[in-house]
Amino acid sequence: MTLGAEITESLAIALAALRANKLRSGLTTLGIVIGIVTVTLMGTAIEGINQSFKKVVSGLGTDVLYVQKFAWFSNDEWWKVRNRRDITLATARAIERQVTMARVVVPEAFSRQTVKHKNRSASSVAIVGTTDQNFLARGFSISSGRFMSAAEAEGGRPICILGADIATKFFRNESPLGEKITIGGNSFEIVGVMAPFDKFLGLGSDNHVLIPITQLKSMFDLRPEVQILVKVLDVKMMDDAREELRGILRKIRSVPPGMPDDFGINQQDAFIQRFNQVGGMLATVGLFITGLSLFVGGIGIMNIMFVSVAERTKEIGIRKAIGAKRRTILIQFLIEAATICLFGGLIGLAIAFPITLVMSKYLSGTMSITVALVGLVVSLVTGVVSGFLPAWRASKMNPVDALRSE
Amino acid sequence: MSLIYIKNLTRLYQMGTETIHALRDVSLTIEQGEYLAIMGPSGSGKSTLMNLLGCLDTPSSGEFELNGSKVSEMDDNQLAEIRNQEIGFVFQSFNLLARSDALHNVELPLIYAGYPAEERRQMAMAALEHVKLGDRVHHKPNELSGGQRQRVAIARALVNNPSIILADEPTGNLDSRTGVEILSLFEELSVKGNTIIVVTHEEDVARHARRIIRLRDGLIASDAVNENPFTIQSLGREPEHV
Numbered sequence: 001m002t003l004g005a006e007i008t009e010s011l012a013i014a015l016a017a018l019r020a021n022k023l024r025s026g027l028t029t030l031g032i033v034i035g036i037v038t039v040t041l042m043g044t045a046i047e048g049i050n051q052s053f054k055k056v057v058s059g060l061g062t063d064v065l066y067v068q069k070f071a072w073f074s075n076d077e078w079w080k081v082r083n084r085r086d087i088t089l090a091t092a093r094a095i096e097r098q099v100t101m102a103r104v105v106v107p108e109a110f111s112r113q114t115v116k117h118k119n120r121s122a123s124s125v126a127i128v129g130t131t132d133q134n135f136l137a138r139g140f141s142i143s144s145g146r147f148m149s150a151a152e153a154e155g156g157r158p159i160c161i162l163g164a165d166i167a168t169k170f171f172r173n174e175s176p177l178g179e180k181i182t183i184g185g186n187s188f189e190i191v192g193v194m195a196p197f198d199k200f201l202g203l204g205s206d207n208h209v210l211i212p213i214t215q216l217k218s219m220f221d222l223r224p225e226v227q228i229l230v231k232v233l234d235v236k237m238m239d240d241a242r243e244e245l246r247g248i249l250r251k252i253r254s255v256p257p258g259m260p261d262d263f264g265i266n267q268q269d270a271f272i273q274r275f276n277q278v279g280g281m282l283a284t285v286g287l288f289i290t291g292l293s294l295f296v297g298g299i300g301i302m303n304i305m306f307v308s309v310a311e312r313t314k315e316i317g318i319r320k321a322i323g324a325k326r327r328t329i330l331i332q333f334l335i336e337a338a339t340i341c342l343f344g345g346l347i348g349l350a351i352a353f354p355i356t357l358v359m360s361k362y363l364s365g366t367m368s369i370t371v372a373l374v375g376l377v378v379s380l381v382t383g384v385v386s387g388f389l390p391a392w393r394a395s396k397m398n399p400v401d402a403l404r405s406e
Numbered sequence: 407m408s409l410i411y412i413k414n415l416t417r418l419y420q421m422g423t424e425t426i427h428a429l430r431d432v433s434l435t436i437e438q439g440e441y442l443a444i445m446g447p448s449g450s451g452k453s454t455l456m457n458l459l460g461c462l463d464t465p466s467s468g469e470f471e472l473n474g475s476k477v478s479e480m481d482d483n484q485l486a487e488i489r490n491q492e493i494g495f496v497f498q499s500f501n502l503l504a505r506s507d508a509l510h511n512v513e514l515p516l517i518y519a520g521y522p523a524e525e526r527r528q529m530a531m532a533a534l535e536h537v538k539l540g541d542r543v544h545h546k547p548n549e550l551s552g553g554q555r556q557r558v559a560i561a562r563a564l565v566n567n568p569s570i571i572l573a574d575e576p577t578g579n580l581d582s583r584t585g586v587e588i589l590s591l592f593e594e595l596s597v598k599g600n601t602i603i604v605v606t607h608e609e610d611v612a613r614h615a616r617r618i619i620r621l622r623d624g625l626i627a628s629d630a631v632n633e634n635p636f637t638i639q640s641l642g643r644e645p646e647h648v
């Protein structure tokens with residue numbers, strides 16, 4: 001008997017058996033349905049988190065080194081590093097002069113101020129002081145107007161570029177370009193509006209205003225805490241550039257040889273690594289829970305298949321007397337179990353899909369084809385694995401004994 | 407070469423500490439085309455012998471050759487193939503698949519033999535027509551009478567052109583009229599050259615056969631030619647005989 005015919009025949013038998021025991025099969029399937037709903041939801045959630053994270057991280061730029069006072073993820077004890085000297089605008093200028101492997105060097109300083117326009121006002125808005133090349137390092141785009149010029153960055157007129165949220169908050173209908181807003185009591189002319197960022201679990205925000213760093217220094221903070229973005233010429237040069245930068249910084253800050261760095265050079269990688277650690281743990285826990293529910297579902301299938309085999313002992317005897325081989329019987333019951341599970345898998349997908357649509361409001365991405373396929377394959381495998389023992393028992397039955405059973 | 411050759415065939419059943427000798431050292435040859443009845447009281451080993459001849463069971467010791475090949479040395483798969491190709495079973499309780507219609511029941515041996523769908527359908531239809539059930543092919547077993555069910559079973563036994571038809575009490579669940587129908591089918595098959603072995607404890611059934619073997623306590627008590635076999639044709643002329 002060919003395998004194809006065997007499978008067709010087995011499928012027909014399986015469907016007939018399922019039809020004959022609708023309620024029982026339905027109840028058994030429930031375990032698998034729950035398992036597959038968990039698998040697909042978990043898969044979609046993990047995928048969604050990864051995607052959103054990648055979007056946010058790509059905003060950081062793979063080719064950008066962040067010179068900051070502290071390393072993002074270090075095991076240094078806080079009391080050892082708290083007295084570090086600030087990174088200043090002068091540091092940025094010194095780096096810019098000496099560095100060879102960088103495309104742009106951009107300082108950023110932060111302040112929180114109240115922003116007012118006519119009768120509207122917003123408190124505690126993030127004010128970012130930076131230079132004209134910031135958009136090269138950050139990779140954002142301007143939706144209307146323009147970015148600051150080099151002259152403005154060096155301290156010309158007080159101008160500002162609005163983040164998308166602030167722009168819509170203050171200017172519903174009219175164009176903000178050319179208007180004046182008050183930041184912490186000083187008047188700034190709006191020259192541009194930034195395009196909105198992708199959001200991730202509320203992280204990342206468009207609620208900010210960019211101004212020339214010189215203005216920030218003179219108006220709000222004489223000694224601002226600065227971070228320096230160094231965009232490297234090529235991603236392949238990251239490690240070399242990092243070493244170069246490290247040398248420059250140690251020289252500028254006169255760190256004696258043998259002493260550890262008193263600054264941090266951060267890069268996206270560190271962030272990704274940490275995220276992967278957390279994400280990996282999340283996925284492990286998720287898979288464990290999923291595995292558990294599938295395991296319970298699988299036990300149900302195994303149980304019902306044992307019942308099915310016992311009930312159909314006579315049928316097995318007849319089939320064997322007529323010439324069914326062990327393999328034929330084995331495949332017949334395996335396919336029956338797999339069919340039950342596949343049904344469960346399909347129902348599970350049908351239930352999970354609308355839920356992922358709701359989830360997509362909070363995470364990017366709905367159920368992917370991959371997740372759906374994985375769900376189906378997992379249900380199939382559960383069926384085959386849990387059906388194996390009962391099917392094996394059926395295939396090993398002695399035909400005389402099987403025929404004698406009632 | 408004989409169709410069936412068995413020598414010192416023994417089948418033991420171990421029941422706890424007790425050993426039951428269902429068959430003891432049975433030796434026998436059966437030729438192609440014979441019509442044979444196996445008789446004996448209940449528990450004498452008829453079904454045991456039948457299961458061995460049908461390759462459903464394996465002997466505890468002894469030799470068994472079918473068409474010259476040593477069955478006693480075959481593995482499960484080879485036995486399944488022999489059952490599929492060489493043997494057609496007819497059971498007392500019909501043993502049809504309850505959820506399948508007559509046609510599918512008859513097709514089953516052909517499915518296992520690997521025939522393509524269209525061919526096996528035609529063969530099964532022909533077999534069902536042969537047992538005069540051409541108009542009942544889509545009936546399920548519970549939609550057929552006892553005699554019709556047994557005819558479906560016979561069609562299933564025949565469809566693969568087996569070397570032997572083995573029937574264990576084929577009329578046991580039927581009234582005498584329907585039993586006669588079945589026996590006339592066997593007679594017809596026998597006339598066409600099929601080998602038929604019928605297990606029965608009814609003399610009325612056995613007297614149709616050309617040879618009668620009687621078992622007692624797992625031994626062959628007698629093995630004799632039936633000099634005057636009873637045929638259905640003679641049944642029609644019965645009044646003249648009496």
Ligand SMILES: Nc1ncnc2c1ncn2[C@@H]1O[C@H](COP(=O)(O)OP(=O)(O)OP(=O)(O)O)[C@@H](O)[C@H]1O
Pocket residue numbers: 419420421426427428446447448449450451452453454455607
């Ligand atoms: N599976 C078994 N386990 C134990 N003993 C068995 C088994 N099958 C048959 N026997 C024993 O073997 C002997 C022969 O049984 P068998 O079924 O061949 O008798 P039989 O001649 O067919 O009887 P009947 O006319 O009642 O069908 C009996 O004593 C029976 O109890």
Ligand SMILES: [Mg+2]
Pocket residue numbers: 452453454
């Ligand atoms: Mg018997």
